[in-house]
Amino acid sequence: MKTASHLPHPSPVQLALEGGPPAVRAKPQPLIRWGDPERQRLAEMIGQPSLFYWNGPQTRLLVERFRAIFSLSHVMPCSSGTAAIHIAVQAAGIAPGDEVITSPITDMGTVIGILYQQGVPVFADLEADRYNLDPADVRRKITPRTKAILAVHLAGNPCDLARLRAIADEHRLVLIEDCAQAWGARWQGRPVGTVGDLGCWSLNDFKHIGSGDGGIVATNQPRFGALLQRCGDKAYDREKKTRAPEFLAPNYRISEPQSAVAAEQMLRMEEIAAARGRLGMLLGEKLRGIPGIQLPRVEENDSCSFWFFMLRMDPSAFRCDRATFVEALCAEGVLAGAGYIPTPLYRYPAFQNHNFFGGRWPVKDFGLTTMDYREVRCPEAEGILETAILLQLNQGMTETFILETAEAFRKVAAHYRK
Numbered sequence: 001m002k003t004a005s006h007l008p009h010p011s012p013v014q015l016a017l018e019g020g021p022p023a024v025r026a027k028p029q030p031l032i033r034w035g036d037p038e039r040q041r042l043a044e045m046i047g048q049p050s051l052f053y054w055n056g057p058q059t060r061l062l063v064e065r066f067r068a069i070f071s072l073s074h075v076m077p078c079s080s081g082t083a084a085i086h087i088a089v090q091a092a093g094i095a096p097g098d099e100v101i102t103s104p105i106t107d108m109g110t111v112i113g114i115l116y117q118q119g120v121p122v123f124a125d126l127e128a129d130r131y132n133l134d135p136a137d138v139r140r141k142i143t144p145r146t147k148a149i150l151a152v153h154l155a156g157n158p159c160d161l162a163r164l165r166a167i168a169d170e171h172r173l174v175l176i177e178d179c180a181q182a183w184g185a186r187w188q189g190r191p192v193g194t195v196g197d198l199g200c201w202s203l204n205d206f207k208h209i210g211s212g213d214g215g216i217v218a219t220n221q222p223r224f225g226a227l228l229q230r231c232g233d234k235a236y237d238r239e240k241k242t243r244a245p246e247f248l249a250p251n252y253r254i255s256e257p258q259s260a261v262a263a264e265q266m267l268r269m270e271e272i273a274a275a276r277g278r279l280g281m282l283l284g285e286k287l288r289g290i291p292g293i294q295l296p297r298v299e300e301n302d303s304c305s306f307w308f309f310m311l312r313m314d315p316s317a318f319r320c321d322r323a324t325f326v327e328a329l330c331a332e333g334v335l336a337g338a339g340y341i342p343t344p345l346y347r348y349p350a351f352q353n354h355n356f357f358g359g360r361w362p363v364k365d366f367g368l369t370t371m372d373y374r375e376v377r378c379p380e381a382e383g384i385l386e387t388a389i390l391l392q393l394n395q396g397m398t399e400t401f402i403l404e405t406a407e408a409f410r411k412v413a414a415h416y417r418k
């Protein structure tokens with residue numbers, strides 16, 4: 001009988017999936033996101049007579065700290081990113097049947113507000129290597145009913161804001177930026193969210209910074225700014241102290257505990273975004289040139305805040321399918337997943353069945369739109385989701401972990417190369 005020392009030693013290039021040693025040896029530490037500053041602020045808050053947002057000191061502080069970074073004059077903290085976008089859509093004046101052009105690869109929160117305002121989400125196709133709205137397709141999707149473009153900076157990578165801004169100006173459309181995944185990202189040096197007419201952010205538990213849940217919507221334009229507070233607070237006017245709603249609006253108020261945490265998180269935001277940006281760019285550099293792998297493109301002079309790192313795999317270049325490739329990555333210790341959302345939004349049952357309000361879609365029933373989501377196709381977006389590999393990334397990861405992740409990726413790619 002052979003003793004252990006006589007067993008053949010696994011080759012260093014043998015996949016971990018097949019019994020070899022994993023390429024990632026540095027274990028990522030659990031991310032510590034809150035600490036003494038949040039604890040102290042919450043303790044201070046508990047001494048307050050009220051936890052109501054309006055004129056609450058925590059919410060005021062949150063606004064002040066947000067403004068110091070974004071220099072936007074009208075700021076409405078609210079209960080979620082979904083709420084922020086709904087408020088923006090309502091402030092933009094989207095009326096029944098109005099079309100809003102947006103991305104098919106995003107969270108439902110991007111489109112919920114459009115649908116609640118009885119607007120019509122129109123999905124435009126995406127850039128193959130940045131996964132954001134393709135301005136050429138946005139242009140093709142414009143009709144006389146188009147009122148706005150809702151641009152999502154997916155995974156923290158800025159959209160082509162120069163071209164989207166130009167299209168919006170040319171066609172007198174409102175440009176709304178969904179920055180839920182893009183805290184701290186910069187387009188040509190400017191913070192995303194400040195180029196469009198309205199910017200929207202999420203403070204949910206999974207974003208760069210968070211307060212459990214929460215959101216912020218902001219603008220520099222008085223015509224939208226004057227509406228933000230009312231659109232998120234039952235149309236009550238807290239400034240004028242009047243309770244005479246002139247339109248319908250939900251209660252999307254933030255609360256002081258959320259603001260207290262968010263105000264401290266805001267001080268960490270740029271550092272977190274910069275750390276993610278640095279690690280994401282390093283990972284991209286170390287993965288460059290692998291045949292069959294298409295990396296995400298970050299435009300020169302833009303900074304991506306990498307909420308995650310998503311690349312694409314050309315299945316024809318490998319001897320395995322994506323699921324096996326990802327399984328092999330995970331066995332090596334890479335934090336990887338196959339794809340992002342399961343399908344483009346328009347393939348979700350709610351869209352396929354036009355089931356938005358109790359099995360009905362009033363704008364269609366009343367002839368205000370001819371949209372049929374069963375016929376919508378965005379080939380590039382579909383291709384992205386079929387070929388995407390998502391690598392987790394966060395500010396707590398070490399450079400060593402990133403380098404070993406790249407090493408592991410190269411090992412798996414080399415093993416399965418055709």
Ligand SMILES: Cc1ncc(COP(=O)(O)O)c(C=O)c1O
Pocket residue numbers: 080081082083106107108109110152178180181202203204214215
């Ligand atoms: C791109 C995008 N938009 C909107 C939202 C909605 O944000 P929330 O979950 O805070 O409502 C999310 C959240 O995942 C998102 O990723």
